[in-house]
Amino acid sequence: MLISEIFYSIQGEGELTGIPSVFVRMSGCNLRCNWCDTMYASWQPEGAEMSVDQILAEVLKHPASHCVLTGGEPMVAKGIRELASALRSAGKHITIETAGTISPDGIACDLASLSPKLSNSAPDHRLPEAWRQKHDQLRWQPGVIRDWITHFPYQLKFVVTSASDLDEIYLLLREVGVKIPAAKILLMPEGISAAAIRGRDETLVEICKQHGYRYCNRLHVEIFGHTRGT
DSSP states (O other): OEEEEEEEEEOOSSTTTTOEEEEEEEOOOSOOOTTOSOGGGTTSOOOEEOOHHHHHHHHTTSOOSEEEEESSOGGGSTTHHHHHHHHHHTTOEEEEEEOSOSOOTTOOOSEEEEOOOOGGGOOOTTSOHHHHHHHHHHSOOHHHHHHHHTTSOEEEEEEESSTTHHHHHHHHHHHHOSOOOGGGEEEEEOOSSHHHHHHHHHHHHHHHHHHTOEEOOOHHHHHHOSOTTO
């Protein structure tokens, strides 16, 4: 598997915010989000080839009981299911951070952190039209989302750029066809700096208060800035 980085930090997003965790960042992605904050693992994948045993050895160097498989898009990585099984055998709690475009097919997972992409993610002129069409056709897969949330503990995390994104979220949630508790819906402000996040958080907090959704902070950005390995 092509691995961009393995590091030990705290979870900065979602229900497990603040939990010490080992992050395994796979390199490679089937989408091209315009605001992607890990271009080195998606638009321009880089890293080192590592076997499941090598990855597991790196993870076990750290005392954390939680391990996060992230990317890029970890579900496109060859060997992802073997790695998840190895982590499960080692007693790790496994979070998989995925856009929800690929079915789980029984993968070992304790928390599916699903982040479907809204239309605000559409890539710009930096990519050819073929990639822009591919991204738009693939980014929302309600059947795949339904497969994840009916088989695993989950959180449904949306990257929001403005309040107008909420209309799209309402439509997408209806397409899933499964009742989703409001507290499972996380709204996260788009941004790679504390200043950008602060510019959007007040609006999202009010929306969360109104609908019972969960505000999703980006704690690692506030503490470390937009820095690799954090």
